[in-house]
Amino acid sequence: MRKEATSDNQQTETPTAATEPQNLAPMPHDENLWLEDIHGDKQMGWVKDQNAKTIARFQDDLFDSIAGDIRTALDSEGKIPMVAKRGDHYFNFWRDSTNPKGMWRRTTWDSYVSDSPEWEVLIDLDELGAAEATPWVWAGASVRRSDNSRALVSLSPDGGDAHRVREFDLVTKTFVDGGFDLPSAKTRFAWLDDDTIIVATDTGEDSLTTSSYPRQARVLRRGQAIAEAPIVAEVPHDHVAIFVGSDVGAAGTDSTDRAFAIDAIDFFNMQFSFIDLDAVVDESGPVSIVASAWENNWTVVDVPTDVEVGFERDFVLFRPQSEWSHENFSVSAGGLAVADIAEVKAGTIAPTVIFTPDEHSALQSWTWTRDYLILELLADVQSQLVVLNPNDNFSSSSLPGVPANHMVGLGAVDKHDDASANDYWLVSTGFLTPSTLSYGSLEPSNDYSVPVVIKSAPALFPSDGLCVEQHFATSEDGTKIPYFQIADSELVLDGRNPTLLDGYGGFEVSRTPGYTPVIGIGWLGRTTTGTWQDPASQQTVTATEAPIPAGRRGVYVLANIRGGGEYGPRWHTSAMRENRMRAYEDYAAVARDLIERGVTSAQSLACAGGSNGGLLVGNMLTQHPELFGAISCGVPLLDMRRYTKLSAGYSWKAKYGDPDVAEDWAFIQKFSPYHLLEDGTDYPPVLFWTATSDDRVGPVQARKMAARMQNRGIDDVWFFEDTEGGHSAASDNRQAAFTRALSYRFLWNSLTGE
Known part of the structure; x- marks a missing residue:
């Protein structure tokens, strides 16, 4: 297949006999193809008009109040400053009202555990952005392990996945003149030695896969142009990407330093390779930048992909x-x-x-300290931690202290440092319980052998009288689908409670309990007033026949549907490709269960989702409009006939199928919302929201869906597109507060009339 560029982020495709499938699926008529030109003047004019209508409709005093409260919570000085230890310092990235773009900073241990840490600011993104006339968005940093004196800092110009990589001196606190500096791209990199990195990036023609990710790994020496760096590994164009990494400087061990290259064949199949760096070291000491030194030294891990x-x-x-x-x-x-x-x-x-x-448990992740392996498990979406001892045949013991209906996250403090080699961070959070950060150690004689809470976040929304319950709905094929319900402990089961159903169901992502002030402020903290807005006059009046009585608190529900990772790979793979409909059947089953239990009704039930979750709620809109009173659909996939031709969509063929293949399109079209709209159907109010700078899914599918619905005369179809923010649709807390408040204001108004 030959690609021909047309305009920004838009591509057409010219079939070639050698590569095109013989059973090519037909391309349905699409009157909105013109909206695929992301940055065109006409297209951005359409976006501007849509934004103006949506803001005029929903940006009222209540919206401003919600947005202000969410912004205050996101900027709260009481948030826990999560840190990463490197050498003697603890690094943190922080945003607040004074520094909306944020600052990268560090402190010492004694200062960190105090009530008022003193921070040394390394990079102030607001100042840097002003000086360089670019609204830089933080995308992470990698500190050099050998002496912790240099870092590679990633900065996105617009909040998208593409970022610029620059070398930063942690002693002088300045960017290194003549240091590593890679242009904005979807770059992956890792340190190999003080002056050498392995990097996968965009170097021009032929360096990217069809999915828009790097396909070549190069070894780059300081001062060398990236185009001159030798290619040491590469993958075919139709694979997703090549990823790189390293394991360098494992202090206190005799382990060999290594580099890694991962061929992401598709989203779920990968081929791993590694190389011992002592096999590619120059006589002078640094890692070789001669391609021939690398060619025959890679070891391919011979296991199923x-x-x-x-x-x-x-x-x-x-x-x-x-x-x-x-x-x-x-x-x-x-x-x-x-x-x-x-x-x-x-x-x-x-x-x-x-x-x-077993059938109830799943491994979510693992963490190594120097001498132990800690497993993070889910058992019916409840956290468990297990410690394995490699020096005792991986014998196991439990790590106690995980409360019910809570989630814990665990990370090693610094296995490279003798003093903290077996220490760990432990974060505990629940739907109604603000997060706590504890410090623990697996060394029996350590002062932290019993984890000690060192930081606690404040409560940021009123939760008195709320309770958490776990229920199970039955899907069409009999599978039990767990879901969490957060509601008033004295919930009236008359079907008249404003309820928000959330979910994701994709890419083995597990949706677990967590304290989320945005949801608390935007939904759980809301109470109906018993007034409503007359649709014709837009006047607020009091009525005994208001959609929902006064005094009803918002109910939030999180569904753990198939396609996610809550029960491991089997839960994930059971809702892929031709079985993708199971995820939507699961979600609809939870909606019906809420209605049958009397928690809510179709008129009082909303759903919201983003990205793959946007595709989820897009299918609720088109397949089950009778179950919902309002839908918020963010940064979504919706046009499943063309999704592989837009942004990074080609990389998800293994998940959804290839719409160019007739056999695949036969099942894909059944969950392609853009093609499921039917004249004469009564659709619930819907808000589509996205970002121009989203370079993962892109804004195109949300644009086209809104346009198609509006052009067919469907009422209550709203659209909003921010210019910055990338796939999260927010590059700072102000944008995050605005977009989330818009979604909640729309949903609450649609359900309650308030």
Whole structure:
């Protein structure tokens, strides 16, 4: 297939006989193709007109109050400043009302654990943006391990996935003159030594995959032009991307420094390779930048491509997406096994199984300290932590202290530092419980052998009288679907409570309990007044027949539908491609369960989702309009016939299918909202929101869906597009507060009339 550029982020495709499928699916008529020119004057004029109508309708005093309260919460000085330890310092990125773009800063341990830490500001993004006339958005930093004196800092010019990478001196607190400086792209990189990095980036023609990600890995020396850096690994154009990484400077161990290259064949299949850096070191000491030195030294990990591989010193972990069986071993889907790296090099992998899930549990992630492996599990969407000891045949013990209906996150403090080699951070959060940060250690003699709370976030919305419950709905095929309900403890089950249903159901992402002030302020903290807005006059009046009686608090529901990772790979893979409809059946089942239980009614039930969740609620709009009173659809996929031709959509073919193939389009069209609209159907009010700078899904599909509905005379179709913010549709707290307040104001008004 040959690509021909037309205008910003728009491409047409010219079939070639060698690559086009013979059973090509027909392309339906699309009257809104013109909206795919993202930055065109006519298109941006359409966006401007749509934004003006939406803001005029919903930006009232109540909107301003909600947006102001959300902004105050996001800017709260009481938020926990999460840190990463590097050397003697603890680094944090922070946004508040004074620094809306944020600042990268650091402090010491004694200062951090005090009530009023003293921070040393390294980069003030507001000042930098003003000086360089670019509204830089923070995208992360990687500190050089050898001496912690340099960092590679990633900054996005608009909040999109593409970012510029610049070298920063942590001693002088300035960008390094003549240091590493990579133009804005979807770049991945890792330090190899003081003067060398491995990098995958956009170097011009032929360097990107069809999915818009880098396909070549290069080794770059300080002062060298990126185009002159040798290519040391590459993947085909039709693969998703090449990812790179390194394990360098593992203090206190005799482990070999290594570099990694990962061929992302599709979104769920990868081929892992690694190279021992001592095999590619120049006589003078630095890592070689001669391609031939690398060519024959890569070791390919010979396992099925759906096996996730993790490296830690001389241990290699394996987590298969499907059962991985061999004559000498068997690892369940979602299980975890370990082997020595010597076995991998020799091609004689016979791993030892160290975790096997059951029908209620799933491995979510793992964390290494220097001497221990900690597993983070979910059991019916409840957190569990298990500690494994590699020095005792991976014997296990539980890490206690995880409360019910809460979620914990765990991270190693600094396994490179002898003093904190086996210490960990532990974050605990719940729907109604503000987050706490604890410090713990797996060293029995350590002062933190019992975790100690060192930071607590304040309550940022009123939660008195609210309670959390977990329920299970039954989907069409009999599968039990868990969901959390947060509501008044004295909830009246008469079907007249304003209820917001949330969910995602994709890419093995688990939606878990967490304290979210934005939801608390925008929904849970709201109470109906018993007044309503007359649709004709837009006047607010009091009426005994208001849609919802006075005094009803907002109900929030989180559905753990298939396609996500709440029950591991089986939960995820059961709602892919031709089985994708199961995710939508699960979500509709939760909606029906809420109605049948008397929590709400179709007129009083809203749903909201973003990205893949936008596709989810887009299918509720077109497949189940009778179940909902309002829908908020953010940064969504909606046109599933052309999604592979827009932004990074090509990378998701393994998830949804290839719409160019007739056999795939036969099932994809059943969940393509853009093609499911029907004349004469009574659709609920809907708000589409997106961002011009979203370079992952892009704004095009939301634009076209809103235009098609409006052009067909469908009422209550609203659209808003921010220019900045990327896929999150927010590059700072002001934008985040505005967009979220707009969504909540629209939903509340649509359900209650207030």
